[in-house]
Amino acid sequence: MKRDTKQVSATSAATRKLRCAVYTRKSSEEGLDMEFNSLDAQREACEAFIASQRAEGWVLVHDRYDDGGISGGTLERPALKRLIADIEGGLIDVVVVYKIDRLSRSLIDFTKLVEVFDAHSVTFVSVTQSFNTTTSMGRLTLNILLSFAQFEREVIGERIRDKVEASRKRGIWMGGFVPLGYDVRDRKLLVNDAEAVQVRRIFQGFAELESCMKLVHALRAEGATTKRGKPLNKNDVYRILTNRVFLGEAVHKGNSYPGEHDAIITQAQWDAVQAILKINPRIRINRSRNTTAPLLRGLIFDSDGNAMSPSHSRGRSGKRYRYYVSQALLKGPVTERPAIARLPAGQIEAAVTDQVRALLRQPEMLVGTWRAARGMAPEVTEQEVRLAMERIEPLWDELFPAERTRIVRLLVERVDVRAEGAAVRLRLDGLGGLVRDLTAQGVAA
Numbered sequence: 001m002k003r004d005t006k007q008v009s010a011t012s013a014a015t016r017k018l019r020c021a022v023y024t025r026k027s028s029e030e031g032l033d034m035e036f037n038s039l040d041a042q043r044e045a046c047e048a049f050i051a052s053q054r055a056e057g058w059v060l061v062h063d064r065y066d067d068g069g070i071s072g073g074t075l076e077r078p079a080l081k082r083l084i085a086d087i088e089g090g091l092i093d094v095v096v097v098y099k100i101d102r103l104s105r106s107l108i109d110f111t112k113l114v115e116v117f118d119a120h121s122v123t124f125v126s127v128t129q130s131f132n133t134t135t136s137m138g139r140l141t142l143n144i145l146l147s148f149a150q151f152e153r154e155v156i157g158e159r160i161r162d163k164v165e166a167s168r169k170r171g172i173w174m175g176g177f178v179p180l181g182y183d184v185r186d187r188k189l190l191v192n193d194a195e196a197v198q199v200r201r202i203f204q205g206f207a208e209l210e211s212c213m214k215l216v217h218a219l220r221a222e223g224a225t226t227k228r229g230k231p232l233n234k235n236d237v238y239r240i241l242t243n244r245v246f247l248g249e250a251v252h253k254g255n256s257y258p259g260e261h262d263a264i265i266t267q268a269q270w271d272a273v274q275a276i277l278k279i280n281p282r283i284r285i286n287r288s289r290n291t292t293a294p295l296l297r298g299l300i301f302d303s304d305g306n307a308m309s310p311s312h313s314r315g316r317s318g319k320r321y322r323y324y325v326s327q328a329l330l331k332g333p334v335t336e337r338p339a340i341a342r343l344p345a346g347q348i349e350a351a352v353t354d355q356v357r358a359l360l361r362q363p364e365m366l367v368g369t370w371r372a373a374r375g376m377a378p379e380v381t382e383q384e385v386r387l388a389m390e391r392i393e394p395l396w397d398e399l400f401p402a403e404r405t406r407i408v409r410l411l412v413e414r415v416d417v418r419a420e421g422a423a424v425r426l427r428l429d430g431l432g433g434l435v436r437d438l439t440a441q442g443v444a445a
Contacts, residue, residue: 017057018093018123021065022046023083025102029069039066042098049127050096061092072105075112084113087120094123179245180227181264189245189261196264198224202240203265207272208294208310210279212237241273294322295349295405300415302326302338308417310345324348340417348422352415355424356408357396 024042031037043066050058063086065079075081080103086092095117097103103124104110117124181199182189201224205215212234219232226236244251247270248263294310302308308324315321322345329341396404413427 017059019061019091020050020058020094020096021061021063021083021086021092022050022096023065023067023079023103024098025067025070025072025077025079027069027071032068037068039068042102045098045127046096049125058094072101072103073109074106075104075109084116087116087122090120092122094125096125096127098127100126100129178227179243180240181246182261189259191262191264195227199240199246199264200269202237203246203269203273206237206241207269207276208312210276212241241277244270246270294324294345295408296324296345296352296412296415299409299412300324300348300417302328302340302417303419304328304338306338308343312345322346339419343417348415348417351422352412352424353404353408355422356411356426359424359426 022043024039024046026032026038032039043064047060050060063082065083067077067079070077083092083095087095095103100110104113114124116122178184178189181192181195183192184190201222202215202219205218206212209215209218216232216234216237219237224232226232240246245259245261246264247267248259248261250257250259296308297310298307300308304326306326306328308326309330310322311325311330312320312322324343324345326338326341328338411426412424414425416423416425
């Protein structure tokens with residue numbers, strides 16, 4: 001009887017239950033939506049192997065550890081993290097995989113996993129590569145197999161990188177985030193005309209303002225957005241200003257090649273912006289603080305009624321000369337040029353400012369201004385309007401350039417340039433708004 005008892009005891013020890021967890025992985029998401037996919041095939045083979053070891057006490061755990069669409073080159077995998085947590089919690093005795101590279105393709109990462117297995121007395125089994133990690137020969141075999149798995153992964157990576165480089169040298173679009181100004185069709189970049197206008201506006205605006213923050217404020221006021229519909233910020237603008245794709249080029253590892261797509265900006269526009277970007281940011285900030293946006297942008301028209309746009313050029317010394325140029329001249333050859341096609345910006349802006357200040361001093365402006373102010377603030381009296389208008393003049397020279405620009409743009413509706421001079425049309429509602437602001441601040445008190 002004693003011998004029988006020992007035999008039963010030995011048999012129980014030999015067949016103690018070993019809780020087996022199956023881990024499966026697939027690098028790509030392709031085919032995962034199928035009824036029977038690669039993960040299912042791996043799991044089926046592993047479960048069959050566990051069933052064949054039932055006599056040894058192997059029992060499949062109910063939890064599934066499946067990572068679909070995740071590379072084996074990282075340990076940041078949800079199912080793998082759960083598996084490690086359960087191992088550390090003493091819930092698993094054996095980890096079963098279809099092949100070693102399903103668990104990891106990195107020798108360093110696999111070494112870390114084996115250390116975890118050893119620390120918790122967990123056995124690792126590969127169904128298609130039979131070995132035992134508890135023996136020195138098994139560890140040697142494992143390291144050799146892992147070395148080949150890592151070598152295979154690196155070779156695949158090199159092939160992909162070489163293909164991308166060769167394609168970029170041919171100017172082919174290789175995917176990624178689609179830049180503003182383009183759409184993708186049949187794996188090619190095509191110009192989006194509406195967005196291309198915005199890209200050109202950004203390059204032109206930076207060349208004029210030489211300040212990214214000023215440009216961002218102007219763009220937001222105009223309702224400009226990113227490709228995803230979010231308001232543009234400083235980083236968005238810098239990325240656009242330094243992206244050679246807008247020159248019609250393809251870039252790879254700092255080198256640029258002629259692209260298959262069309263350019264949105266000219267080489268001259270690109271060079272002008274890059275020259276400004278090379279200037280020390282502190283110098284640009286200090287310089288931009290003393291400058292303002294073009295005073296008469298959108299307000300000035302030539303003798304034929306064509307809008308005049310701000311422009312500039314640089315002399316040999318680097319000095320910047322500003323102009324207002326007729327759109328008729330900018331759009332290309334014309335049979336008859338306007339009488340005045342180009343004006344020095346400083347002169348015309350000073351002339352308009354002087355006219356505005358002179359008009360504000362005229363007594364007949366008082367009545368119209370009072371009516372406009374009462375429409376916005378009925379409680380404003382004629383006396384308050386008179387005092388406010390009288391105080392605008394002495395305050396003028398104390399205002400910052402940006403504030404003077406704001407007031408002029410608030411008051412001026414249109415400037416028509418003629419051979420005999422510039423005709424300034426004021427906005428009475430703008431006068432009313434200015435007076436209301438001044439009286440609210442107590443300037444007229």
